[in-house]
Amino acid sequence: MSHPNKKRLRRSMMFLNAQKPSLIKDPYLYGADSLMLDLEDAVAVTAKDTARFSLYQALKNVDYRGCERVVRINGLDTEYWKEDIRCCIAGGADVLRIPKTEDAKMVKAVEDAVLAAEREFERPEGSTLLMAALESAKGVMSAYEVCTSSERMIGIALSGGDYTKDLQTKITGTGVELMGARQQMIIAARAAGVQCFDTVWTDLDNLEGFRKEVMLIKDMGFDGKSIINPRQIPIVHEVFTPSMKEIIFSEKVIREIDSKRKEGIGVFTVDGKMIDIAFYDGAQRVIALAKASGVYKGEL
Numbered sequence: 654m655s656h657p658n659k660k661r662l663r664r665s666m667m668f669l670n671a672q673k674p675s676l677i678k679d680p681y682l683y684g685a686d687s688l689m690l691d692l693e694d695a696v697a698v699t700a701k702d703t704a705r706f707s708l709y710q711a712l713k714n715v716d717y718r719g720c721e722r723v724v725r726i727n728g729l730d731t732e733y734w735k736e737d738i739r740c741c742i743a744g745g746a747d748v749l750r751i752p753k754t755e756d757a758k759m760v761k762a763v764e765d766a767v768l769a770a771e772r773e774f775e776r777p778e779g780s781t782l783l784m785a786a787l788e789s790a791k792g793v794m795s796a797y798e799v800c801t802s803s804e805r806m807i808g809i810a811l812s813g814g815d816y817t818k819d820l821q822t823k824i825t826g827t828g829v830e831l832m833g834a835r836q837q838m839i840i841a842a843r844a845a846g847v848q849c850f851d852t853v854w855t856d857l858d859n860l861e862g863f864r865k866e867v868m869l870i871k872d873m874g875f876d877g878k879s880i881i882n883p884r885q886i887p888i889v890h891e892v893f894t895p896s897m898k899e900i901i902f903s904e905k906v907i908r909e910i911d912s913k914r915k916e917g918i919g920v921f922t923v924d925g926k927m928i929d930i931a932f933y934d935g936a937q938r939v940i941a942l943a944k945a946s947g948v949y950k951g952e953l
């Protein structure tokens with residue numbers, strides 16, 4: 654099964670509490686690439702049913718204008734997740750985010766329930782995509798197995814709050830406690846050919862610290878970041894969208910590699926930097942990201 658949206662642009666994935674109808678009504682106005690409507694930890698146990706109902710109404714009746722609708726369902730150790738899935742599929746959610754994923758068996762259980770719901774509500778089979786949040790040491794150790802557990806899988810996301818609790822440490826703001834997990838997850842995701850997303854930044858008023866963290870994870874290779882507030886969107890988009898300088902350099906690299914190849918030359922310089930075929934895919938990726946972000950004006 655190949656789904657056209659498996660690798661779409663997901664620089665920013667913004668959490669919203671499905672318990673608050675006002676929050677899930679028109680949040681597409683903020684311009685995040687994906688909205689994550691949350692039925693899990695942002696929703697109080699006493700409000701699970703009402704949150705699910707308001708989520709269903711929003712999925713059914715709000716025009717999200719191309720903004721991807723991801724729903725974080727409740728964990729598989731709860732009594733809620735199966736009904737969450739039925740409600741998401743009946744409403745037409747694009748992606749389900751599985752929280753606290755520890756192994757491929759959990760993904761398979763969700764996949765079975767999703768398929769049953771697609772049949773029940775006459776949705777095209779395979780139309781609902783999945784992503785998995787890794788929130789424990791065991792989950793991070795299983796990253797590759799989770800990435801390859803389903804054809805529906807778009808990628809994995811680090812969940813720093815629960816993960817650091819499991820590691821018996823805390824979020825420090827420096828990233829030192831998340832270093833190993835981030836490295837392991839990006840390697841696993843790339844080996845499996847899926848996307849990789851970083852965790853939320855909760856120190857809302859410290860936007861400089863947030864920017865540093867976004868720059869770090871972008872350089873590590875991540876595709877985007879889970880976020881919790883609209884103020885975080887412009888920073889993520891600015892960091893993840895290629896600059897004009899990067900675009901122009903990448904164009905030169907692609908054109909020079911194409912032309913030097915015809916002349917039988919394998920290694921040369923562009924703007925004083927050594928270039929060979931190894932740089933081709935990276936330059937193509939910059940152009941593809943610029944196109945997807947709507948900033949490319951060139952002709953490649």
Ligand SMILES: CC(C)(COP(=O)(O)OP(=O)(O)OC[C@H]1O[C@@H](n2cnc3c(N)ncnc32)[C@H](O)[C@@H]1OP(=O)(O)O)[C@@H](O)C(=O)NCCC(=O)NCCSC(=O)C[C@@](O)(CC(=O)O)C(=O)O
Nearest residue numbers: 668669670680694695811812813814815852853879881882
């Ligand atoms: C933090 C705060 C209460 C602050 O509110 P404040 O009102 O003080 O914020 P302000 O900036 O003043 O808001 C200005 C205007 O934007 C509106 N506005 C704010 N946030 C908005 C939003 N998200 N979407 C649309 N609109 C929004 C607001 O309504 C206002 O609108 P208006 O009045 O019209 O001007 C709020 O942001 C919020 O609830 N965030 C989402 C929290 C959430 O869902 N957490 C669960 C997911 S994490 C987790 O579970 C941990 C994890 O699992 C993570 C992992 O898996 O990675 C792990 O383990 O680590």
Ligand SMILES: [Mg+2]
Nearest residue numbers: 788812814815
């Ligand atoms: Mg969590």
